[in-house]
Amino acid sequence: xxxxxxxxxxxxxxxxxxxxxxxRLDFLWIAFGIISLSLYVxxxxxxxxxxxxxxxxxxxxxxxxxxxHISEGSRALSENLAWWDDLTALAFAFSLxxxxxxxxxxxxxxxxxxxxxxxxxxxVVMFTMAVSGFWQVGExxxxxxxxxxxxxxxxxxMGVLIYTAAGGITMGFVYSAYLKVMGRERRQxxxxxxxxxxxxxxxx
Amino acid sequence: xxQLGMVxxxxxxxxxxxxxxxxxxxxxLLVSAxxxxxxxxxxxxxxxxxxxxxxxxxxxxxxxxxxxxxxTLPGWDHxxxxxxxxxxxxxxxxxxxxLDKYVESIFLPPLFLAFFIVMFTMSVGVVWELMEYAIxxxxxxxxxxxxxxxxxxxLFDLFGGFMVAIVGTYYLRHTTQEHFxxxxxxDEAKGRIGRVVRRRRWPYK
Numbered sequence: 001x002x003x004x005x006x007x008x009x010x011x012x013x014x015x016x017x018x019x020x021x022x023x024r025l026d027f028l029w030i031a032f033g034i035i036s037l038s039l040y041v042x043x044x045x046x047x048x049x050x051x052x053x054x055x056x057x058x059x060x061x062x063x064x065x066x067x068x069h070i071s072e073g074s075r076a077l078s079e080n081l082a083w084w085d086d087l088t089a090l091a092f093a094f095s096l097x098x099x100x101x102x103x104x105x106x107x108x109x110x111x112x113x114x115x116x117x118x119x120x121x122x123x124v125v126m127f128t129m130a131v132s133g134f135w136q137v138g139e140x141x142x143x144x145x146x147x148x149x150x151x152x153x154x155x156x157x158m159g160v161l162i163y164t165a166a167g168g169i170t171m172g173f174v175y176s177a178y179l180k181v182m183g184r185e186r187r188q189x190x191x192x193x194x195x196x197x198x199x200x201x202x203x204x
Numbered sequence: 205x206x207q208l209g210m211v212x213x214x215x216x217x218x219x220x221x222x223x224x225x226x227x228x229x230x231x232x233l234l235v236s237a238x239x240x241x242x243x244x245x246x247x248x249x250x251x252x253x254x255x256x257x258x259x260x261x262x263x264x265x266x267x268x269x270x271x272x273x274x275x276t277l278p279g280w281d282h283x284x285x286x287x288x289x290x291x292x293x294x295x296x297x298x299x300x301x302x303l304d305k306y307v308e309s310i311f312l313p314p315l316f317l318a319f320f321i322v323m324f325t326m327s328v329g330v331v332w333e334l335m336e337y338a339i340x341x342x343x344x345x346x347x348x349x350x351x352x353x354x355x356x357x358x359l360f361d362l363f364g365g366f367m368v369a370i371v372g373t374y375y376l377r378h379t380t381q382e383h384f385x386x387x388x389x390x391d392e393a394k395g396r397i398g399r400v401v402r403r404r405r406w407p408y409k
Contacts, residue, residue: 107316114311119303123320130326133333133358140355154351158337161330 004051010059011040017066028138029066036062036095039102042110058098065092089160093128093167100127100168101175121172128168132161261287281353282360289364293325297372300324314376318369325365329358 018033040059043052053059068074068088078084104120107113115123136157261284300320304312312320333354340348348354 111316112311112313113316114309116307116309119307119310126323126327129330130323133326133330134362137355137358137362140351154337154348154354157351157354158334161334165330165334 003056004053006056007053007059008050010056010063011037011053013067014040014059014063017063017070020070021066028135028142029069033066036099039099039106042106046110054102058102061091061094061098062102063095065095086159086163089163090167092160093132093164094171096131096164097124097128097168097171097175100124100131101171103127117176121176124175125168125172128171129161129165132164132168136161258291261291282356285357285360286364286367289325289329289361290368291364292328293321293365293368294372296324296328297321297368301376314373317376318373321369321372322362322365325361325368326358329361329365332361333357 014033014037018030018037021029021033040054040062043054044050065088068091074084074088078088101120101124104115104123108115140157297317300312300317303310304317333348336348336354348357
């Protein structure tokens with residue numbers, strides 16, 4: 001129960017951050033917020049069970065980059081610490097791969113899509129890198145439109161992509177290990193990791 | 205025809221002491237022979253259109269590099285990028301459709317397939333740009349001119365991916381999936397691979 005409550009707290013952060021970026025018409029982050037919120041709400045809404053919230057550590061990973069994006073403290077740190085931007089890029093990668101993971105799970109729950117765990121891991125990695133590619137292009141176009149390029153050199157854009165590639169590949173492995181390590185009770189409580197469970201059982 | 209063109213580039217490069225593009229031409233020639241080798245040894249038949257597309261993309265790349273079109277013709281880089289991206293998308297498409305058919309635990313409806321192709325192409329595009337970046341950093345070459353260049357590359361990759369996703373789903377709707385996969389003749393190929401493996405293993409039993 002405490003886990004679901006932690007998860008709710010994290011999702012509230014996500015919710016209010018989304019409201020904030022909506023007020024500031026920050027389109028990429030609005031899309032990010034809405035997609036991750038709907039992935040969060042979907043299992044709760046369909047099972048009508050508030051305790052079917054996704055695990056809190058995943059909610060934390062999903063909501064961290066948007067919080068970092070809007071926080072003034074983070075902006076100050078990025079000006080003063082050389083490695084702070086690397087950290088936020090990595091947080092972004094973890095968040096994207098978590099969204100990719102949730103997507104594989106919820107596609108399994110609500111559509112006829114079926115993947116096995118190898119394909120799902122591949123999907124997580126691919127999703128992370130593709131979305132970060134879209135994101136760079138989106139930021140670039142947004143920058144051209146508003147005349148204010150946030151990522152203004154090729155090196156900076158490639159730096160972000162390198163971190164998402166590294167983070168995505170890491171998380172592809174982490175998530176396939178994650179569910180093997182996770183206790184049976186906890187898995188049953190969430191009841192949304194069906195697809196990964198099946199392949200675990202098959203492997204023995 | 206186009207393979208002959210690549211030979212011409214290789215020979216011409218050696219004759220005119222312009223060696224930069226000779227290895228690229230030779231490698232492309234090898235790669236363009238892969239479908240033929242697949243057909244001869246494994247009897248996997250790639251669709252003729254795809255085969256043509258592979259050779260065309262390689263041809264444009266090699267000719268563009270050799271003749272300096274990359275530098276002199278403004279749209280050349282984008283053209284080859286859209287070509288190679290659609291090629292990657294098409295190969296991804298073939299592989300994913302085959303996976304869908306042959307791996308029982310995988311089922312992918314057409315809409316998801318289209319989504320997957322676009323994402324796949326984009327991620328390969330990102331990997332590609334990272335490779336260009338890495339090569340530039342290591343060798344001091346100028347594959348990526350600027351942020352504009354790499355971002356527009358990605359946009360064209362995206363365009364190529366979209367095209368294949370649309371054409372691919374259209375294609376599957378009009379020839380059934382079974383027909384498409386059968387035309388690849390993977391069944392026979394699987395049997396053949398199995399036989400080779402069995403033959404190899406047998407003495408060690």
